[in-house]
Amino acid sequence: MNYFKLFLFLLVTLISCKTEEKQKQVSDSKITKPNFIIAFGSCNNQNLPNTLWKEILKNNPDVWIWGGDVIYADTENMDYLKQNYSVQKNNNDYLNFSKNIDVLATWDDHDYGMNDGGSEYPKKVASQQLFLDFFNIPKNDKRRKQEGVYFSKDFTVTNKTIKIILLDTRYFRSALTPDTKTKKRYKPNKYGEGTMLGETQWNWLKSQLENSKASYTIIVSSIQFLSSQHGFESWGNMPHEVAKLENLIKETNSKNVIILSGDRHIAEFSKKNIDGLNYPLIDFTSSGLTHSYTNYSGELNKYRVGNVVSKKNFGILKFNLKTNTVIMEIRGENNKLYETLTQNYK
Numbered sequence: 001m002n003y004f005k006l007f008l009f010l011l012v013t014l015i016s017c018k019t020e021e022k023q024k025q026v027s028d029s030k031i032t033k034p035n036f037i038i039a040f041g042s043c044n045n046q047n048l049p050n051t052l053w054k055e056i057l058k059n060n061p062d063v064w065i066w067g068g069d070v071i072y073a074d075t076e077n078m079d080y081l082k083q084n085y086s087v088q089k090n091n092n093d094y095l096n097f098s099k100n101i102d103v104l105a106t107w108d109d110h111d112y113g114m115n116d117g118g119s120e121y122p123k124k125v126a127s128q129q130l131f132l133d134f135f136n137i138p139k140n141d142k143r144r145k146q147e148g149v150y151f152s153k154d155f156t157v158t159n160k161t162i163k164i165i166l167l168d169t170r171y172f173r174s175a176l177t178p179d180t181k182t183k184k185r186y187k188p189n190k191y192g193e194g195t196m197l198g199e200t201q202w203n204w205l206k207s208q209l210e211n212s213k214a215s216y217t218i219i220v221s222s223i224q225f226l227s228s229q230h231g232f233e234s235w236g237n238m239p240h241e242v243a244k245l246e247n248l249i250k251e252t253n254s255k256n257v258i259i260l261s262g263d264r265h266i267a268e269f270s271k272k273n274i275d276g277l278n279y280p281l282i283d284f285t286s287s288g289l290t291h292s293y294t295n296y297s298g299e300l301n302k303y304r305v306g307n308v309v310s311k312k313n314f315g316i317l318k319f320n321l322k323t324n325t326v327i328m329e330i331r332g333e334n335n336k337l338y339e340t341l342t343q344n345y346k
């Protein structure tokens, strides 16, 4: 081939590649144009710089979901808890963020008031009211009278409903089993022992799922549902409760359930194929907003898809309700995209 022919060949190849790339961009933008956007995150220390609020807004979310640890105030002193909520409430970046967006929330251990705490925490009744005060929940809201902060809200877009269920994995949770033989903090309870949600909340969850016509159900759990080999808190500490939720999702024919979790100061996607469920169950973990597990050096998770993010992060879910596609993104400082997972539902 002489130089002129070689030049022509390269020119033609370059032009055809460009055309393909352009076509791909057009079709991608069609697929990715979302009808509804959820942003979520957890683990926010009120005394550390809140640097991510402006970045989250760049994604134009329709709703912000707190997955727990709204503040850090492990205490039984309710004045101290209240003071720390007011530090967060007066944070200018958070104020600007939260004034124009729908905010939904559950708690985890550090805003509840006790590290790794459960039903034994003696101040849970008073702490619940301070949590609800922080979110300006009206006095006549049913969460003011019920035990626990569990709650649900439906969003209907183009005749399709996205149901968001926020669980309380603290108020009723019975004791975990410390692992005294390995370096892990906990080992699974004996099968059948203990409760993650308590009977009242389990009944409520059942009726939420049974009476739902939602196209998507987002279940927010402060602690991870699928990943459990790390030995910290997770649903895996009560294997029978994992089975119970999976069975409930199947029995109620709940469509397209996605679990959102936090707590771990890392972000990752976990995905499990469950017999009898016609879509994979995804547990999307995002944590923390102000501080992360910077010493992370790896841990097992047989359900993990992609890589663990151990920098500060938040989660984004973009729903295309026409194509039934959900694009999930782990983002962080400067809105940087770290990991993404696209799931096509039926």
Ligand SMILES: [Fe+2]
Pocket (backbone or CB within 6 Å): 042, 043, 044, 069, 110, 263, 264, 265, 288
């Ligand atoms: Fe945390």
